[in-house]
Amino acid sequence: MFSLSGKTAVVTGGGSGIGRAISLLFARQGAAVHIIELNTAAAQDTADEISQAGGAVQVHAADVSQQAQVQATFGAIGRADILINNAGIAHVGNVENTAEADFDRVYQVNVKGAYNCLHAAVPLMKRQGGGVILNVASIAAHVGITDRFAYSMSKGAIFAMTLSVARDYLGAGIRCNSISPARVxxxxxxxxxxxxxxxxxxxxxxxxxxxxxxxxxGQPDEIAALALYLCSDEAGFVTGCDFPIDGGFIKLNN
Missing domain, CATH: 1.10.287 (Helix Hairpins)
Incomplete structure (x- = not known):
């Protein structure tokens, strides 16, 4: 079960944390992993571990907030059976003390970065006859978190984009879901x-x-395990859903 053999998986922000754990696990399950990462040294560390274990991996240096870079990267990869929109940044502040520059920076990476990858990957998936997209949202998309105004905005957008893409591409064989981790x-x-x-x-x-x-x-490996299920053929009946993986944060904090 949960084999990704013969599939190409694109993971943004695969150099550390959740993205690294997903890259390592997907490679072990047989996927050819393509890591899109601004921190190429970190991405290469992940790639080296995959290669040493006999997996297939390539690193692509790109800033997800820059559409031209993203389009060129996906053009070079050529195929995307799986897209993991994981790259993101955080910010501390409420609406009063969030500067415009900080708001724009969070938007550019977290929201526009995901859009740029969706914009590039979906046409490839349509030509291939289908694919799977997994967006990394957050508990901040569902409940109020103190002093996370810009970050919550960005993760709420991820959640909404997930639903939109899932609905628009049902007929194209593209599944799109999101996961909402708590602190990892x-x-x-x-x-x-x-x-x-x-x-x-x-x-x-x-x-x-x-x-x-x-x-x-949570631990990154725990998040990666859920990602594997949602991107596998075993989850073929699952689309347009968000999955909290939060140690009970959303439902049990009462």
Whole structure:
């Protein structure tokens, strides 16, 4: 079950965290993995691990917020059976203290970046006779999170785009779903805490861990396992859905 043999999977932000875990797992399941990443050194680390295990992988240096770069990259790849829209950035702030430049930066990467990849991948999938898209949303798309105005905006857009694409391409054999993780322990989280809560790292880590009713953050491998199911043939009856993977955050925080 859950074989991806013979399939081409494109993963944005595959150099670290959730994107790295998805890239590694999909390669182990037989997919030819193409990592689109601005941090090519990190992406190459992921690729090296895949290659050493006998998997097929290529790294493509591109900024997902730049449509011309994205179009050229997908043109070079030539095929996309699976697209994982994972690349994203965070921002701390409410509507009053979110500067226009910060709002635009989050929009460009998280929203326009996903749009650019969808815009490039969907025509390829149509010509191939189908494909699977998985967008990485967030619990912030579903519940109010303090001081995450721009980030919540971007993940709400991801959720809405998922529904739109799923509906528009039913007849083309393209499935589109999203996942909504809560806090997942990645280098991204460690860097986020260090940048925004210097000197309080241990305290904030503990607080964020316990904000999930299950009592801890998720692990990237756990997110990758759900992604594998949703992108496999076994999930062929699943489209237009969002899957919280959140340690009970959305439903059990009461």
């Amino acid at each position: 322990h990645t280098p991204f989280v460690d860097g986020f805490i260090a940048k925004n809560y210097a000197g309080q790292e241990a305290e904030i880590f503990e607080k964020l861990s316990k904000s999930q009713p299950i009592g801890r953050m």
